Amino acid sequence: MKSIQVGLLGIGTVGSGVFNVLKRNQPEIMRRAGRGIEITMVADLDTARAQAIVGTGVKVVDDARAIIANPDIDIVVELIGGYGIAKQLVMEAIAAGKHVVTANKALLAVHGTEIFAAASSKGVMVAFEAAVAGGIPIIKALREGLTANSIQWIAGIINGTTNFILSEMRDKGLDFEVVLKEAQRLGYAEADPTFDIEGVDAAHKATIMSAIAFGIPVQFDKAYIEGITKLGAQDIRYAEQLGYRIKLLGITKRTAKGIELRVHPSLVPAKRLIANVEGAMNAVMVQGDAVGTTLYYGKGAGSEPTASAVIADLVDITRLHTADPLQRVPHLAFQPDAMSDLPVLPMSEIVTSYYLRLRVADEAGVLAKVTGLLAGAGISIDAVLQREADEVGGEGSTQTDVIILTHDCVEAKMDAAIAEMQALPTVLAPITRIRKEELA
Amino acid sequence: MKSIQVGLLGIGTVGSGVFNVLKRNQPEIMRRAGRGIEITMVADLDTARAQAIVGTGVKVVDDARAIIANPDIDIVVELIGGYGIAKQLVMEAIAAGKHVVTANKALLAVHGTEIFAAASSKGVMVAFEAAVAGGIPIIKALREGLTANSIQWIAGIINGTTNFILSEMRDKGLDFEVVLKEAQRLGYAEADPTFDIEGVDAAHKATIMSAIAFGIPVQFDKAYIEGITKLGAQDIRYAEQLGYRIKLLGITKRTAKGIELRVHPSLVPAKRLIANVEGAMNAVMVQGDAVGTTLYYGKGAGSEPTASAVIADLVDITRLHTADPLQRVPHLAFQPDAMSDLPVLPMSEIVTSYYLRLRVADEAGVLAKVTGLLAGAGISIDAVLQREADEVGGEGSTQTDVIILTHDCVEAKMDAAIAEMQALPTVLAPITRIRKEELA
Numbered sequence: 042m043k044s045i046q047v048g049l050l051g052i053g054t055v056g057s058g059v060f061n062v063l064k065r066n067q068p069e070i071m072r073r074a075g076r077g078i079e080i081t082m083v084a085d086l087d088t089a090r091a092q093a094i095v096g097t098g099v100k101v102v103d104d105a106r107a108i109i110a111n112p113d114i115d116i117v118v119e120l121i122g123g124y125g126i127a128k129q130l131v132m133e134a135i136a137a138g139k140h141v142v143t144a145n146k147a148l149l150a151v152h153g154t155e156i157f158a159a160a161s162s163k164g165v166m167v168a169f170e171a172a173v174a175g176g177i178p179i180i181k182a183l184r185e186g187l188t189a190n191s192i193q194w195i196a197g198i199i200n201g202t203t204n205f206i207l208s209e210m211r212d213k214g215l216d217f218e219v220v221l222k223e224a225q226r227l228g229y230a231e232a233d234p235t236f237d238i239e240g241v242d243a244a245h246k247a248t249i250m251s252a253i254a255f256g257i258p259v260q261f262d263k264a265y266i267e268g269i270t271k272l273g274a275q276d277i278r279y280a281e282q283l284g285y286r287i288k289l290l291g292i293t294k295r296t297a298k299g300i301e302l303r304v305h306p307s308l309v310p311a312k313r314l315i316a317n318v319e320g321a322m323n324a325v326m327v328q329g330d331a332v333g334t335t336l337y338y339g340k341g342a343g344s345e346p347t348a349s350a351v352i353a354d355l356v357d358i359t360r361l362h363t364a365d366p367l368q369r370v371p372h373l374a375f376q377p378d379a380m381s382d383l384p385v386l387p388m389s390e391i392v393t394s395y396y397l398r399l400r401v402a403d404e405a406g407v408l409a410k411v412t413g414l415l416a417g418a419g420i421s422i423d424a425v426l427q428r429e430a431d432e433v434g435g436e437g438s439t440q441t442d443v444i445i446l447t448h449d450c451v452e453a454k455m456d457a458a459i460a461e462m463q464a465l466p467t468v469l470a471p472i473t474r475i476r477k478e479e480l481a
Numbered sequence: 482m483k484s485i486q487v488g489l490l491g492i493g494t495v496g497s498g499v500f501n502v503l504k505r506n507q508p509e510i511m512r513r514a515g516r517g518i519e520i521t522m523v524a525d526l527d528t529a530r531a532q533a534i535v536g537t538g539v540k541v542v543d544d545a546r547a548i549i550a551n552p553d554i555d556i557v558v559e560l561i562g563g564y565g566i567a568k569q570l571v572m573e574a575i576a577a578g579k580h581v582v583t584a585n586k587a588l589l590a591v592h593g594t595e596i597f598a599a600a601s602s603k604g605v606m607v608a609f610e611a612a613v614a615g616g617i618p619i620i621k622a623l624r625e626g627l628t629a630n631s632i633q634w635i636a637g638i639i640n641g642t643t644n645f646i647l648s649e650m651r652d653k654g655l656d657f658e659v660v661l662k663e664a665q666r667l668g669y670a671e672a673d674p675t676f677d678i679e680g681v682d683a684a685h686k687a688t689i690m691s692a693i694a695f696g697i698p699v700q701f702d703k704a705y706i707e708g709i710t711k712l713g714a715q716d717i718r719y720a721e722q723l724g725y726r727i728k729l730l731g732i733t734k735r736t737a738k739g740i741e742l743r744v745h746p747s748l749v750p751a752k753r754l755i756a757n758v759e760g761a762m763n764a765v766m767v768q769g770d771a772v773g774t775t776l777y778y779g780k781g782a783g784s785e786p787t788a789s790a791v792i793a794d795l796v797d798i799t800r801l802h803t804a805d806p807l808q809r810v811p812h813l814a815f816q817p818d819a820m821s822d823l824p825v826l827p828m829s830e831i832v833t834s835y836y837l838r839l840r841v842a843d844e845a846g847v848l849a850k851v852t853g854l855l856a857g858a859g860i861s862i863d864a865v866l867q868r869e870a871d872e873v874g875g876e877g878s879t880q881t882d883v884i885i886l887t888h889d890c891v892e893a894k895m896d897a898a899i900a901e902m903q904a905l906p907t908v909l910a911p912i913t914r915i916r917k918e919e920l921a
Contacts, residue, residue: 058771062629062630062770062771063629065631065770066629066630066631066770066771069631069696070628070629071819072696072815072816072819073628073696073811073814073815073816074628075807075811075816170626176769176771176772176773176775177772177775178621178622178625178626178627178775181618181621181622181625181626182618182621182622182626185618185621185625185793185796185797186610186618186621186622186793187618187789187793188510188513188514188792188793188796189502189503189506189510189788189789189790189791189792189793189796190502190506190789191505191506191509256509256512256513314754314757314758314778317754317757318754329616329789330502330505330506330785331498331502331506331616331785331786331788331789331792332616332617332779332780332785332786332789332790333616333779333780333785333786334779334780335616335617335618335777335778335779335780336776336777336778336779337775337776337777337778338754338774338775338776338777338778339772339773339774339775339776340772340773340774340775345770345771345772345773346771346772346773348629348771349627349629349630349769349771349772350629350772351629352628352629352771353625353626353627353628353629356625356628356629357625360807360808360809360810361804361808363808364801364804364808367515367800368800368801368803368804368808369800370800371513371515374513375512375513376512376513376515379511379512
């Protein structure tokens with residue numbers, strides 16, 4: 042049988058991984074897929090470099106549209122990234138009747154609804170296993186492996202850069218800025234690391250998972266996003282003393298009122314498996330009503346791990362490209378005419394527990410005042426850690442840290458309580474608030 | 482569209498889970514699958530109990546063949562277990578043109594080749610996600626999620642009973658027999674726990690994974706199987722002191738000479754995620770050449786977790802029952818005409834590292850003698866732990882434990898070295914040998 046012909050748009054880190062793995066494992070992949078899968082065209086602005094990677098057997102062009110226009114190409118793999126030209130090319134490829142594989146989480150989190158609708162009406166597939174958690178087959182697990190379940194929540198370490206930074210901060214007791222520089226030197230963080238460290242990348246991925254888990258449209262604009270740039274080394278240390286680790290989690294949860302969709306640093310009990318995911322590794326916890334807790338762990342980025350996901354999509358499409366739409370898995374797990382209109386909740390309506398750190402004057406009655414305010418607001422306290430006073434200032438005045446862990450409450454209530462506490466004259470610095478997830 | 486009609490053979494723990502989850506989540510499952518999936522017949526010897534579980538809307542019979550003979554039934558779910566009547570019924574269901582879903586690992590590990598061949602020639606699917614690691618979608622990950630990879634090895638905690646026992650032995654410092662009784666009382670171990678504690682159940686699952694990972698036929702009779710009944714509390718303690726945990730692992734590995742397929746207690750570095758999988762939980766590590774290490778964690782048994790896997794198979798079959806065979810995933814991941822004839826290696830040819838515990842007379846020169854023998858055999862030592870002597874016997878003679886960790890060597894060489902050491906007059910008891918897996 043004729044090989045499936047694939048055109049790559051962009052051959053950088055991931056693209057060359059796809060080319061190399063497909064070439065190296067071609068016999069084994071063919072034994073699985075039942076036919077060959079071959080990259081026959083590559084488009085890249087740097088044609089010389091591209092040709093050097095793929096050798097003479099593959100046609101290299103500088104115009105992506107030459108691939109889309111080629112009637113011999115069955116599948117277009119978009120590895121350009123971003124919302125701009127990548128979106129145009131994906132839409133054109135769909136319009137030309139090509140199946141599309143993409144690793145572009147930003148594109149799908151923002152424009153997924155439009156893209157999937159176009160693909161459905163044209164009868165082609167858009168596959169995106171590589172868009173979330175790299176080589177971990179989490180999209181397949183959510184869309185196919187857990188179809189029996191009413192999924193309750195997902196919590197994932199889905200950005201390797203920030204997990205590397207947090208692991209290093211904890212291991213070595215260093216500050217964020219120092220570790221970021223080290224991460225950049227080692228290639229774990231980009232020259233402009235904003236998307237990673239501000240949580241935007243994780244929010245793209247959480248948005249895609251929320252849609253698949255709950256059958257809602259992708260709604261990146263509704264996601265709450267908070268990065269790790271303001272995390273202090275002392276909070277990591279205090280969390281440790283209380284039996285927790287701090288991780289940047291992408292969380293999405295179904296409640297009676299709507300869907301929570303949020304990315305922020307979170308205290309996680311140190312004994313949870315996910316708390317022990319170190320370095321640039323990724324892990325996603327999924328809670329289903331039938332299966333209970335499951336966890337998926339692996340490399341969330343890198344050339345060949347991401348290529349592993351892209352090629353799995355190529356094999357799936359190879360199997361199903363002649364099938365009718367009912368035989369295929371819906372793009373967002375649910376049939377397009379059976380989506381839910383559960384709203385994504387504003388952050389003020391989410392419910393979680395909290396870690397608070399207050400820099401206070403070391404005077405009698407401060408702790409009573411603070412805990413009294415929380416009690417008055419109906420927020421119950423799980424644990425308090427008061428540090429020994431350390432001397433600050435010239436006149437012998439002393440300050441200390443008070444750390445409070447609370448039980449669950451709605452975020453609006455906590456916002457109000459923090460404002461009240463902040464107004465106390467004995468609270469000497471902005472209060473640090475980190476959310477806490479038990480993940481039980 | 483008409484619902485897919487399902488007949489259950491056997492409605493015990495798993496069967497009632499399938500019935501209950503399918504009923505509870507029917508609207509959500511239908512939104513995913515595009516049509517309803519309904520249990521319309523149940524066969525069980527105890528018809529009264531069965532009828533009480535399913536209510537009046539479902540036809541209950543005591544003869545499984547009434548389900549197989551019913552032309553309205555699309556899928557037969559076999560939950561009887563064992564090789565006997567279960568095999569006959571599965572073969573009859575296939576012959577009658579029914580798709581089959583089964584959780585029966587024993588059946589597939591032993592008779593899979595015959596069953597899959599019959600299914601292929603009849604054009605029906607036999608799905609078995611529930612046969613390995615309960616609710617964890619590991620079969621789907623291996624067959625579909627990791628198709629890009631040349632899989633190098635799999636190592637899994639795939640028996641919850643033994644992992645519960647080992648966790649308790651370590652936590653509480655108790656002996657095997659004591660914990661086994663507790664596990665039986667709590668329902669984690671059966672009245673006759675032989676299949677679990679002797680490693681047979683894990684070997685069934687490892688056999689199925691080896692076939693899917695490497696494209697070889699199921700060969701349960703070639704698996705090496707060693708259970709946990711001979712593990713001493715002191716070995717768990719010594720392992721801990723050396724930075725390891727002892728887990729019962731199902732391991733299958735590809736080498737140039739053939740496939741390793743083995744189940745035995747293994748020392749695993751305590752810092753590995755899988756070493757921290759506690760209680761009755763399961764976890765499977767998969768090493769692929771492109772993706773690197775991935776891990777899948779969840780409940781490996783129980784009513785609803787197992788039902789989660791059975792229903793995922795029902796959804797897959799619902800999607801693909803009208804598809805042609807090339808559009809379906811092959812039973813053992815590889816096309817039936819593209820299987821490998823790589824042999825399963827005898828245990829003497831596997832390569833691993835070892836933990837040895839020798840009970841020796843506390844005399845000068847014993848350690849030199851033992852390590853000299855290992856050096857002479859070409860086995861290099863990684864670490865030695867010698868305990869302080871403890872008094873035994875009436876004449877003031879003392880004994881002590883010597884623990885040795887070795888680097889990798891072929892098992893035959895270690896067998897010979899152990900025989901030589903055992904013959905030393907200063908070695909006072911049978912040598913304990915536990916294999917050690919770095920899983921790096």
